[in-house]
Amino acid sequence: DGGITQSPKYLFRKEGQNVTLSCEQNLNHDAMYWYRQDPGQGLRLIYYSQIVNDFQKGDIAEGYSVSREKKESFPLTVTSAQKNPTAFYLCASSIDYTENTEAFFGQGTRLTVV
Amino acid sequence: DAKTTQPPSMDCAEGRAANLPCNHSTISGNEYVYWYRQIHSQGPQYIIHGLKNNETNEMASLIITEDRKSSTLILPHATLRDTAVYYCIVRTSYNNNDMRFGAGTRLTVKP
Numbered sequence: 206d207g208g209i210t211q212s213p214k215y216l217f218r219k220e221g222q223n224v225t226l227s228c229e230q231n232l233n234h235d236a237m238y239w240y241r242q243d244p245g246q247g248l249r250l251i252y253y254s255q256i257v258n259d260f261q262k263g264d265i266a267e268g269y270s271v272s273r274e275k276k277e278s279f280p281l282t283v284t285s286a287q288k289n290p291t292a293f294y295l296c297a298s299s300i301d302y303t304e305n306t307e308a309f310f311g312q313g314t315r316l317t318v319v
Numbered sequence: 320d321a322k323t324t325q326p327p328s329m330d331c332a333e334g335r336a337a338n339l340p341c342n343h344s345t346i347s348g349n350e351y352v353y354w355y356r357q358i359h360s361q362g363p364q365y366i367i368h369g370l371k372n373n374e375t376n377e378m379a380s381l382i383i384t385e386d387r388k389s390s391t392l393i394l395p396h397a398t399l400r401d402t403a404v405y406y407c408i409v410r411t412s413y414n415n416n417d418m419r420f421g422a423g424t425r426l427t428v429k430p
Contacts, residue, residue: 238418240420247421248363248406250418264419297363305368307353312361312362313362
């Protein structure tokens with residue numbers, strides 16, 4: 206089945222620990238994105254990648270890091286520097302980075318830091 | 320970059336058409352209008368997008384005004400499963416085409 210997979214669905218971590226969220230796609234898409242969503246709010250862009258080995262900061266990149274070493278993978282690390290890491294994290298991908306391509310989203314990872 | 324304005328919430332009767340408006344008065348000529356929806360605690364689902372002409376697919380219709388400053392998403396026969404938050408987005412060419420989501424419209428379909 207083609208698609209975009211995020212794992213795990215639920216994740217719990219202790220405060221001060223780094224945690225890495227997985228995002229894998231087998232759609233052969235060049236562009237990938239990470240968003241954060243807080244309760245009752247819209248999505249906010251953390252990082253995006255137009256192509257392998259390239260990524261750019263979005264609106265709220267502080268406290269996060271990413272890598273794009275493989276086309277199909279775009280992991281997000283939530284570092285201990287992120288002050289309010291508890292949130293719903295969504296990954297997306299699109300064929301390319303032009304205006305005329307729709308993005309497909311994974312089902313999200315709900316991170317709770319205690 | 321173009322921003323969008325949507326009403327925070329709307330209701331619709333089951334079986335009736337749901338018409339969701341979106342204002343994007345600062346849109347530029349090569350910027351597309353996209354619609355996504357998000358059912359509670361799931362990833363957003365792509366619905367439709369367009370540039371100038373009206374578009375229709377199996378899910379919905381998109382009506383874009385001639386001046387492109389606003390658009391309307393139409394769900395022709397709303398069902399209870401269409402209850403979701405609907406996001407209108409302008410895919411901007413000025414900020415590297417990243418997609419920025421606002422708060423959206425919470426559509427509640429009532430029996």
